[in-house]
Amino acid sequence: MSQQRIYYFDNNATTRVAPEVVAAMTPFFTELWGNPSSAYQFGNQVVKQLDEAREKVAALIGADPREIVFTSCGTEANNTALHSALVTQPGKRHVLTTAVEHSANIKYGEYLRRRGYEVTFLPVESDGSIDLHLLEKSIRPDTAIVSVMWANNETGALFPLEEIAAICRSRGVLYHTDAVQVPGKLKMDVDELGVDFLSLSAHKLHAPKGVGLLYCRYTAPFHSHLIGGGQEKGRRGGTENVPYIVGFGRAAELAMASIDDENTRIRGLRDRMERTILSTIPHTSRNGGRDARLPNTSNIAFDGCEAEGILLLLDRAGICVSSGSACTTGSMAPSHVLTAMGLTPARAKGSIRFSLGIYNTAEEVDYLLEKLPPIIARLRGAPADAGGA
Ligand SMILES: *Cc1c(COP(=O)(O)O)cnc(C)c1O
Numbered sequence: 001m002s003q004q005r006i007y008y009f010d011n012n013a014t015t016r017v018a019p020e021v022v023a024a025m026t027p028f029f030t031e032l033w034g035n036p037s038s039a040y041q042f043g044n045q046v047v048k049q050l051d052e053a054r055e056k057v058a059a060l061i062g063a064d065p066r067e068i069v070f071t072s073c074g075t076e077a078n079n080t081a082l083h084s085a086l087v088t089q090p091g092k093r094h095v096l097t098t099a100v101e102h103s104a105n106i107k108y109g110e111y112l113r114r115r116g117y118e119v120t121f122l123p124v125e126s127d128g129s130i131d132l133h134l135l136e137k138s139i140r141p142d143t144a145i146v147s148v149m150w151a152n153n154e155t156g157a158l159f160p161l162e163e164i165a166a167i168c169r170s171r172g173v174l175y176h177t178d179a180v181q182v183p184g185k186l187k188m189d190v191d192e193l194g195v196d197f198l199s200l201s202a203h204k205l206h207a208p209k210g211v212g213l214l215y216c217r218y219t220a221p222f223h224s225h226l227i228g229g230g231q232e233k234g235r236r237g238g239t240e241n242v243p244y245i246v247g248f249g250r251a252a253e254l255a256m257a258s259i260d261d262e263n264t265r266i267r268g269l270r271d272r273m274e275r276t277i278l279s280t281i282p283h284t285s286r287n288g289g290r291d292a293r294l295p296n297t298s299n300i301a302f303d304g305c306e307a308e309g310i311l312l313l314l315d316r317a318g319i320c321v322s323s324g325s326a327c328t329t330g331s332m333a334p335s336h337v338l339t340a341m342g343l344t345p346a347r348a349k350g351s352i353r354f355s356l357g358i359y360n361t362a363e364e365v366d367y368l369l370e371k372l373p374p375i376i377a378r379l380r381g382a383p384a385d386a387g388g389a
Contacts, residue, residue: 053249156297
């Protein structure tokens with residue numbers, strides 16, 4: 001099979017595993033494959049590398065290594081935080097979150113409702129921002145936890161975490177944040193932020209899929225979601241995924257080093273791409289505010305088009321982007337994030353997310369900007385050579 005060149009603009013969905021990460025992981029498949037819980041030297045010798053990886057991911061977020069619980073993914077970390085808050089505070093049966101969270105929170109919230117808990121999904125403004133007064137008013141005496149993400153995966157919109165954490169602290173309620181989209185893009189410090197729980201997923205920062213973590217502040221009550229062999233100091237049963245955790249540690253080091261590149265070069269590429277699309281293709285608009293957002297993400301509505309058509313034609317040119325729509329029972333449902341921002345279903349269904357990363361080049365952006373206008377024109381019914389008209 002001939003391999004078409006891939007132009008990858010979907011880094012919020014997953015990222016390429018960095019070669020440095022692959023190199024760090026390899027010995028743990030081939031030679032050092034012992035179980036860290038074993039009593040003999042062969043198992044025990046990997047404990048030190050697990051400890052080192054824990055120190056590296058802790059350094060990424062300014063935590064103590066003892067506050068890190070490795071999980072199998074970001075979804076597990078999010079679910080665990082909510083589960084834990086409800087189990088450790090049995091009298092509290094309310095969860096406060098937002099309408100624009102990742103489905104790992106939205107679907108878990110819906111599940112909790114079916115189990116008899118009360119869940120508030122806070123609305124957002126048209127630019128994707130949150131009303132902090134409404135957030136504060138929505139905290140109740142029986143609120144077990146507030147879970148508000150840091151950066152939105154579809155629009156890149158950033159929530160003011162420090163202010164939310166201050167509100168939660170003054171009301172004596174636990175605060176969890178899904179920070180999966182943030183490493184490598186913004187500086188992270190759990191003490192400056194004042195959060196109790198924070199979720200990460202390794203595959204969003206150039207490490208493999210299938211490993212994540214939950215930061216648990218040492219003062220916050222915690223109850224494990226997976227019960228088993230007492231791993232992670234009894235906080236998460238299941239033999240540690242040693243190679244992936246080691247890879248996660250290496251990726252955390254690299255992420256700290258790539259923040260500058262993301263905020264200068266990548267931000268510049270994103271801004272040029274977005275400006276060019278908005279100014280040369282008619283009937284386009286940015287979804288979400290321009291400023292309080294991740295440097296790599298751009299979400300654009302192409303009126304009069306279906307995102308599925310754009311995806312298909314870009315895919316033929318080797319370009320990977322995504323639409324926020326989810327396929328539910330055979331029909332396309334518009335993105336819950338864009339819908340919560342007040343977009344009409346038609347505009348939401350014609351929206352595309354472009355998310356750049358450290359491996360993108362200016363030449364790749366040029367290629368995208370060359371391929372996109374005729375595709376939009378074609379989908380709008382104009383002849384393909386009519387450009388953006
Ligand atoms: C990708 C993502 C998740 C889920 O992480 P997995 O490791 O794939 O379970 C959760 N939240 C956000 C914001 C994400 O982008």
